Amino acid sequence: MVGTGGPVASFSVWDYVVFAGTVVGAAGIGLFQAIRGRKETTSNDFLLGGRQMTAVPVAMSLTASFMSGITVIGTPAEAYRFGAAFWLFGISYAIMSTITAEIFVPVFYRLGITSTYEYLEMRFNKSIRIIGTTMYIVQTALYTGMVIYAPALALNQITGLDLWGVLVATGVVCIFYCTLGGLKAVIWTDVLQMVIMLAGFVAVIVRGAVIAGGLGKIWEDSREGGRLDAFDFDPDPLRRHTFWTIVVGGSMMWVSIYSINQSQVQRYISCKSITHAKMSLYVNMVGLWLTVSLAVFSGLTMYSIYKHCDPLTNGDVNATDQLLPYLVMDILAGYPGVPGLFVAATYSGTLSTVSSSINALVAVTMEDFIRPVWKNLTDKQVLWLNMGLSVVFGFLCIGMAGVASMMGSILQAALSVFGMISGPLLGLYLLGMFFRSSNSTGGLTGLILGLVLTLWVGIGSQFYPPTAEKTLPLQLNITGCDNTGSQNYTTVSPWTTATTPLTTQHVERPALADSWYSLSYLYFCPLGTLSTVLIGLLVSMITGGCKQRDLNSDLFVRTNDLICFSRCPSSQDKKLIDEAGSDAKIDYYDFKITDSQVGVMDKSVEKATRF
Template identity: 75%
Template sequence: MVGTGGPVATFSEWDYVVFAGTIVGAAGLGLFQAFRGRKESSSAEYFLGGRQMSAVPVAMSLTASFMSGVTVIGTPAEAYLYGTSFWLFGISYVIMSFITAEIFVPLFYRLGITSAYEYLEMRFSRLIRVLGTFMYTMQTILYTGLVIYAPALALNQITGMDLWGVLVATGAVCIVYCTLGGLKAVIWTDVLQMVIMLTGFVAVIARGAVLQGGLDKIWEDAGQGGRLETFDFDPDPLKRHTFWSMTIGGSVTWMSVYAINQSQVQRYISCKTLRHAKMALYVNMVGLCVTLSLAMLSGLAMFSIYKNCDPFTNGDVGSTDQLLPYLVMDILAVYPGIPGLFVAAAYSGTLSTVSSSINALVAVTVEDFIRPVWKNLSVKQTTWLSMGLSVFFGALCIGMAGVASQMGSVLQAALSIFGMLSGPLLGLYLLGMLFRTANSIGGLTGMFLSLVLTLWVGIGGQLYPATADKTNPLPVSTAGCNNTLQSNMTTETPWTTPVTQPDVRPPLADFYSLSYLYISFLGTLTTIVIGLLVSMITGGCKQGKLNSQLFVRKSDFACFSCSHKSQVSGKTEKGATEFDIGADKSGFVHCDPTSHDFVEATKL
């Protein structure tokens, strides 16, 4: 019986057919884009889709890139265990989208860069660019390993498939269409995968509502179980989720993902105009909120069904990240093919993220490490080199999935990785974009010390998790279980929480208990403060005239409907207005300062 614990059904033949058909369709779309663009073989085509992409497919790709299998598996489990406080991420999505669209996008777009880390060399030094690229590479390989592991765990739970077999298959599919098709293949495949992912959530919610007697009943059960206590205004930074950690810490965390992460920057600078680039981010904001809402509703439906029999405490699943896959087979197995659709949804989210990561890793490796050393590579050599690197990074990400399996909750681990490595980088960009006083010595010192601090706190938090009173665990029950499986946990009452703590905690354990959402904020703030102080001490105020193109300008905010000259074709796009431009000593084309029109800056 549904919701009473015990073994559930496994994949049927139709489930395998639906799952396989969905994955083959996604890979086929990527390969179609690859063969379609074979005559346009260039690095700009491979990495940036020829800079001719439109807002809507780019927006869906932006959403799919980080709404991965981690989201499909982790977010419903978050709602089930901790309630709706995670829904406050919707506010951070809005804040992040506005800042990224109005500050970062115009700057990157007018510089005409391929790698986001080119800016660090323009503003600071070659060394800082190399270090920034290295940090991004390490972060992305770790995160991608986690993303590959999450749906493999789901498939292992639902189908009994070999875990490592699934891991290798995931990487192999991504490598094929990523290697052959470049960014266009990645973006258009992401569009299909985004639709599949949302469909999987809808199927879970709809079936849950039917079983429980409507969405009203699900909402009522969630309220009685304490899952609707969304707003906690406690300023304590050690509490896992509060209004402040979700909005302030969450905004900075997601900004470090969307504003400077190559996987995302590469997408919006592939748009054909600045207007399309900005619009892609605002449409993406809506997509993020819709995806978050469907994932949270799926988690609340899961709690309504299992409010009297928690599968984790009852021993039916070995990890809280297996809760949603278990639910799918419990409530949807009566409809052959539907569980296959759900697994395809989790798998599709993973394919989109992994392919995006591989493409971005290849782009930064070629632009930041290889081109500066071998400047005379032909188009053919660059293409073959890019394909080889795609295979290499794909294999490396598969290997990192084994490390990811040791990192606990996939959702928190994913965001912690971004906090530890992207926070210091975000601070470096803001330091360069907003403060003319900042110099390379200050930037390097600030980023290094910030990185040491965030790694110390982040790794300490993994080794010594916060105590139960800081993680806000909510009660679960096993009173209604059939007890067909023996639980590894015992309790004197039917209510318990799946949280364990180390026996010995060091004196700094509370410091390590800083909410994982504040790690990125801590890194960003530390880089800016130390960077400014060191810059002023080392002569930052006495620097010569700096290129104004490298700083945020007031016109960036007003320049929503802009024209520009295409970096690829060199021709003014339709609807553009011609006006005088000139070149400054640094070799950047710039606009007439009295005009609000925009010309893409290109190196002369």
């Protein structure tokens, strides 16, 4: 009987057919794009789709890229255990989309960059660019390992397939269509995968509503179980999820992902105009709202069905990340092909994220490490290097999946990694774009110290997790289970995360464990960002940042300077006026060209951006 615990059914032949069809479809898109674009052999075509993409497919790709298998599996489990507070991320998505579209997109478009980290060399120096790129590569490889691990966990739970076999298969499929089709294949595959991902959630909700007695009954059960109490305004920064941690910390974390992360920036700068780029972000915002709403409601559906028999406490699953796969086989096994659709949804989210990561890793490696050293490579050589790097990074990400399996809750671990590394990087970009007084010495010092702080608190929290009262899930019970204690749920395989043990062994905790190490993981990013900005400004002013001259105006957000106010034209601006002629009209601060001498000015601006 559904919702009463015990073993569930396994995959049917039709489930395997549906799942295999999804994988073949993804690979087929890569092959189609490779054949269709066989005459497009430049690096620009491979990495940026020739900068001719339109808003809607890019928006769907943006949504799919970070709404991965981690979201499909982790968010419903989060809502099931802790309630609907995750819905508040909808506010964070709106803030993130606005900041990215109105502040970062114009700067990156104006500079015509391929790698996000080119900006760091233009604004600071080459060393900072290399450090920024290296941080990104480490972060992305680790995150992608988590993304590969998530569906492997689901497939192992549902089908019993070998975990390493699933891991390797995921990486190989992504390598295949990334290598053949480049960014166009990645984006159009993301579109297909986004549709399948949403269909998987809908299947769970619809069937769950039939079993529970309607959507209204699910909502009522969730209300009675305290799952709808999302607005917790407690300012305590040690609380895992409150209104403030999600809206403040979550907004900054998502800004760091969409504004400076190469995987996302590479998508919207592939658009054929800045209007399409901005539109893609706002359409993406709607896609994120839809996705998180379906994911959270899937979790509430799970609670309505298991409110009297928690599979985790009952020992039917070994990890929180196996809850949704267990539900799928419990309620959908009687519909051949539908469980296969769910696994395809999980797998689709993974393929989209992994392929995006591989493509972005190739882009930054080529632009930041290879091209500066070997400047005379032909387009053919660059294309072959791109393909070779796709294979290398694909297998690197597969290897990182083993590391990811030891990092606890997959959703929280993934967001923690972004906070620890992207936070200081975001601070560095804000330092460069908003403060003319910041110099390379201040930027480097702020980045290093900001990274040290976030790694200190992040790694410390892994060894000394917050106390139970800060992270305690909402009430769950097993009074309605038919077979309580069906498994020894204190036994944990090396591929699963630990559940609550029967007895808690006392561990000596250092003085910082209940304060510093207990900081909400969503505050890792604000900590890194603010510390980088503040330390960077202080060191810059001490080391002569306010005496800087000749800074290219295109490198800054076009608002009043926050420190070292100056509206006077620099010597570089004066040089541009001389080259453009006396009829040119230039706003020295906003750097707007309004004359007809576009040809001369284009060359001058190109020189300025490399200044």
